[in-house]
């Protein structure tokens with residue numbers, strides 16, 4: 001166990017071998033009934049099947065626990081289960097305030113008591129921050145660094161320590177799958193929008209959920225749709241699964257498709 005400076009609390013400590021995306025999400029994407037025994041990972045350049053996980057020595061034990069308890073554990077428990085249940089979505093559907101928009105249903109606070117928006121936002125921040133501040137060297141072939149501006153890194157760090165608010169200049173969008181979640185993990189990677197060149201951002205996804213963080217020259221109107229500011233809107237949409245399928249079609253030229261991602265009918 002190497003000794004060093006914890007990237008989150010900045011104290012000198014024994015550093016833990018921590019995962020960028022928790023092991024539990026890998027379990028969720030296994031398809032034991034099919035030929036797929038390992039998770040399907042979608043990266044910027046390829047889609048493949050591997051049991052390799054992105055982990056490294058970045059945080060002290062206390063901070064690893066902090067990230068798990070304030071976000072990851074709740075998200076994992078409430079993610080899609082193999083039996084078809086998706087507790088987080090069930091709670092979202094019980095929430096009373098929603099409006100229909102082009103992309104799906106936009107839910108707003110107050111949420112059902114079983115829908116823990118605070119932990120969901122914390123989880124998103126923890127993944128974007130870790131993908132930004134560290135180059136996960138041991139797994140270069142699995143992901144690239146997703147660097148954010150230094151000021152944003154620091155604001156996210158303080159937010160994760162409960163010493164500051166979520167950065168006001170960043171927009172965080174959270175989408176919950178309305179259709180059957182695909183068994184995939186997408187590591188944080190740049191999202192390119194041809195018509196919005198001065199807005200920069202990253203996406204990542206775990207089964208049933210997609211997270212998008214944007215910063216740059218963002219219009220005020222767009223800032224208002226961030227899940228981090230009232231009315232804390234969360235989108236229920238099938239856009240996520242559709243985007244994955246579109247990406248799959250794009251990658252099909254260079255990658256071997258496996259599992260349900262490779263099914264032409266899906």
Ligand SMILES: [Zn+2]
Pocket residue numbers: 006007008009010011059060061062063064
């Ligand atoms: Zn620490």
